[in-house]
Amino acid sequence: xxxxxxxxxxxxxxxxxxxxxxxxxxxxxxxxxxxxxxxxxxxxxxxxxxxxxxxxxxxxxxxxxxxxxxxxxxxxxxxxxxxxxxxxxxxxxxxxxxxxxxxxxxxxxxxxxxxxxxxxxxxxxxxxxxxxxxxxxxxxxxxxxxxxxxxxxxxxxxxxxxxxxxxxxxxxxxxxxxxxxxxxxxxxxxxxxxxxxxxxxxxxxxxxxxxxxxxxxxxxxxxxxxxxxxxxxxxxxxxxxxx
Amino acid sequence: xxxxxxxxxxxxxxxxxxxxxxxxxxxxxxxxxxxxxxxxxxxxxxxxxxxxxxxxxxxxxxxxxxxxxxxxxxxxxxxxxxxxxxxxxxxxxxxxxxxxxxxxxxxxxxxxxxxxxxxxxxxxxxxxxxxxxxxxxxxxxxxxxxxxxxxxxxxxxxxxxxxxxxxxxxxxxxxxxxxxxxxxxxxxxxxxxxxxxxxxxxxxxxxxxxxxxxxxxxxxxxxxxxxxxxxxxxxxxxxxxxxxxxxxxxxxxxxxxxxxxxxxxxxxxxxxxxxxxxxxxxxxxxxxxxxxxxxxxxxxxxxxxxxxxxxxxxxxxxxxxxxxxxxxxxxxxxxxxxxxxxxxxxxxxxxxxxxxxxxxxxxxxxxxxxxxxxxxxxxxxxxxxx
Numbered sequence: 001x002x003x004x005x006x007x008x009x010x011x012x013x014x015x016x017x018x019x020x021x022x023x024x025x026x027x028x029x030x031x032x033x034x035x036x037x038x039x040x041x042x043x044x045x046x047x048x049x050x051x052x053x054x055x056x057x058x059x060x061x062x063x064x065x066x067x068x069x070x071x072x073x074x075x076x077x078x079x080x081x082x083x084x085x086x087x088x089x090x091x092x093x094x095x096x097x098x099x100x101x102x103x104x105x106x107x108x109x110x111x112x113x114x115x116x117x118x119x120x121x122x123x124x125x126x127x128x129x130x131x132x133x134x135x136x137x138x139x140x141x142x143x144x145x146x147x148x149x150x151x152x153x154x155x156x157x158x159x160x161x162x163x164x165x166x167x168x169x170x171x172x173x174x175x176x177x178x179x180x181x182x183x184x185x186x187x188x189x190x191x192x193x194x195x196x197x198x199x200x201x202x203x204x205x206x207x208x209x210x211x212x213x214x215x216x217x218x219x220x221x222x223x224x225x226x227x228x229x230x231x232x233x234x235x236x237x238x239x240x241x242x243x
Numbered sequence: 244x245x246x247x248x249x250x251x252x253x254x255x256x257x258x259x260x261x262x263x264x265x266x267x268x269x270x271x272x273x274x275x276x277x278x279x280x281x282x283x284x285x286x287x288x289x290x291x292x293x294x295x296x297x298x299x300x301x302x303x304x305x306x307x308x309x310x311x312x313x314x315x316x317x318x319x320x321x322x323x324x325x326x327x328x329x330x331x332x333x334x335x336x337x338x339x340x341x342x343x344x345x346x347x348x349x350x351x352x353x354x355x356x357x358x359x360x361x362x363x364x365x366x367x368x369x370x371x372x373x374x375x376x377x378x379x380x381x382x383x384x385x386x387x388x389x390x391x392x393x394x395x396x397x398x399x400x401x402x403x404x405x406x407x408x409x410x411x412x413x414x415x416x417x418x419x420x421x422x423x424x425x426x427x428x429x430x431x432x433x434x435x436x437x438x439x440x441x442x443x444x445x446x447x448x449x450x451x452x453x454x455x456x457x458x459x460x461x462x463x464x465x466x467x468x469x470x471x472x473x474x475x476x477x478x479x480x481x482x483x484x485x486x487x488x489x490x491x492x493x494x495x496x497x498x499x500x501x502x503x504x505x506x507x508x509x510x511x512x513x514x515x516x517x518x519x520x521x522x523x524x525x526x527x528x529x530x531x532x533x534x535x536x537x538x539x540x541x542x543x544x545x546x547x548x549x550x551x552x553x554x555x556x557x558x559x560x561x562x563x564x565x566x567x568x569x570x571x572x573x574x575x576x577x578x579x580x581x582x583x584x585x586x587x588x589x590x591x592x593x594x595x596x597x598x599x600x601x602x603x604x605x606x607x608x609x610x611x612x613x614x615x616x617x618x619x620x621x622x623x624x625x626x627x628x629x
Binding site: 050051052071072073076077081082084088089090091092093097100101102103104105110111112113114115116156157159160 | 451454455456458459460466470473474476479
């Protein structure tokens, strides 16, 4: 079953072509990975898919819905959540408020209603507990350690109830114990039915975690398939080792 | 049902975990009660002062200064709808005050509307104008937004100066007084309370937004706009709505000023200075706090009026404003309210340095306030004590 489908996506910055007519599809319900050397267009790809930057051309569909050219908040509402490279939280807000920001009221009445409703606070606590940072509920996010902030960001994304989650380098700058924890969380959440698309440089993590891998090089997907196939793909080895 | 002893387990557990101070369990609650009592006392004093001031003021001059300060307070609070919630620094908010003032004046003079319907009609018109202005200005962030907002004032200044046949140009414009037969002292008294009522309305509106989901969305824009968008917040619509609300309150303050003062000049109405004062006042008091802009307006406004009175036509009041700005930026980047609060916490609360300890104190208070503990609390308890 297809989830996120991208056809003919191109984006260039000035004369630099970051994405060159990329067409890929990511199966729904799986943990997908996107790998490639630095500058291969992974983050640009993420930003185009989530509407943060507008692609020059191409189509983005998600479960049959056309998302091309939609602003980021509409894409988030369609069920695609994302984390940011290097981790971004709302620094001068409490941990709890960080999560409550992800609650998107639809009606005017709900928008005017109190931000700390009981039901939403409990749902936020549920995610904080699951991440193991519920004791920090009232701390300001900027006072959290790097790893805690990573978990907080993930909790925030989950609070917005996405079906598909795009993670930009979830293991970047994180200690090995926490990497294991994040991996376990991703697997659990996937088992509960969430689709993942992970950009990551940590090859061990990618190979052990993902079901389907797409490899980018110079703005172009050069290979895709299960980890076993990618590991022995000559083009991939060439791109990484510069052979 | 949960027994009352469970919250206690929480605190003792987390307190030993934090390795912090050990005091009587009731300490945080007592401290909270003291704070609440102080708050109520402050409110009582402030309201009494507000209501009795026109009667106890030594002369009419003091009342006019008080009206000026209230006007500044409304302007700064109105500015803070945009500046405080979204973090967009508008230096051009003077434009909306000027439009409100001239709109009211023109509706009274040209359309012969009664004074107060004219005021509200002008504010509504400014709200409408703020939609396309905000639509254009809020597309850019940071320094670009500041420059766009400055451009708005300068353009309007030129328009209102040059279009003399309609606005009176540099000769100014006289606004008929709303209560023709009224004695001057009584006139000031009425406007003192009108400005106070407008301030109350602005503060209540700010407070309502502050506690709402809409307000939290706005604050997430201030913290990280891209991130807010990625979480599904319609950031542009949110910014535009609060921009219009801010413009309407600014226009109401400007229009009320026009009715009170009775004489308008484009140079003062469309001045970058008035916008800069709003920013300075809000920053000085603290943009994250309901009363920050009000407090800032009292301090900066009084300093301005004092230097104008003592040193007349010299530009010393500008030097004063500049010095105040320097003090804020250097010593109190978050404003007076957080600075004072931090000091108070240091003297009253003592060493609340670690995250865990604050959490414990607040948790206890929260659970006490809630009476019997709710399910999420029990979950927290397990996690903390493990």
